[in-house]
Amino acid sequence: MYHFDIAAGSKAELYHDLYAALDALTADEPDAIANMANAAALIGQYLPDLNWSGFYRMVGDGLVLGPFQGKAACIRIAVGTGVCGTAAATRQTQRVDDVHAFPGHIACDAASASELVVPIVHEDRLIGVLDLDSPSPGRFDEDDAAGCERLMALLAPRIAAVTG
Numbered sequence: 001m002y003h004f005d006i007a008a009g010s011k012a013e014l015y016h017d018l019y020a021a022l023d024a025l026t027a028d029e030p031d032a033i034a035n036m037a038n039a040a041a042l043i044g045q046y047l048p049d050l051n052w053s054g055f056y057r058m059v060g061d062g063l064v065l066g067p068f069q070g071k072a073a074c075i076r077i078a079v080g081t082g083v084c085g086t087a088a089a090t091r092q093t094q095r096v097d098d099v100h101a102f103p104g105h106i107a108c109d110a111a112s113a114s115e116l117v118v119p120i121v122h123e124d125r126l127i128g129v130l131d132l133d134s135p136s137p138g139r140f141d142e143d144d145a146a147g148c149e150r151l152m153a154l155l156a157p158r159i160a161a162v163t164g
């Protein structure tokens with residue numbers, strides 16, 4: 001059993017502690033699926049107010065569902081489509097306060113109101129994206145985007161092996 005001391009005080013502390021926990025969980029594990037699965041679980045457990053946390057992987061020329069926490073979700077997303085596909089196409093984090101106002105948003109869970117999608121790049125190759133959904137509008141701010149980008153920079157080389 002794993003136990004992590006994750007501070008619930010400030011957002012800075014939360015992301016600092018999450019980074020340390022993700023590092024400890026994945027540092028010695030070469031299996032990409034195991035590392036994505038634990039990352040999805042860790043983020044889903046400790047980031048408040050999420051209804052979905054997980055990964056889409058670049059497989060061939062599209063995104064395919066990876067390890068996640070939440071309701072069963074759409075399996076394949078074309079690059080350039082929806083929030084995840086836009087993050088993949090642009091390699092830019094997508095922070096969406098109101099998913100219903102996002103052109104082409106793909107509704108996997110009707111409860112989702114806002115979304116954060118972070119592209120995962122390793123050695124200039126797009127590995128996939130981290131997708132976080134919240135039932136609260138405007139749940140994700142710039143600190144969440146920066147915190148999750150740091151988490152994915154740590155994880156990228158540890159999930160690069162079997163994806164792509």
Ligand code: SME
Nearest residue numbers: 073082083084105106108
């Ligand atoms: N809403 C996403 C699809 C994935 S689900 O949220 C898990 C999108 O528009 O890309």
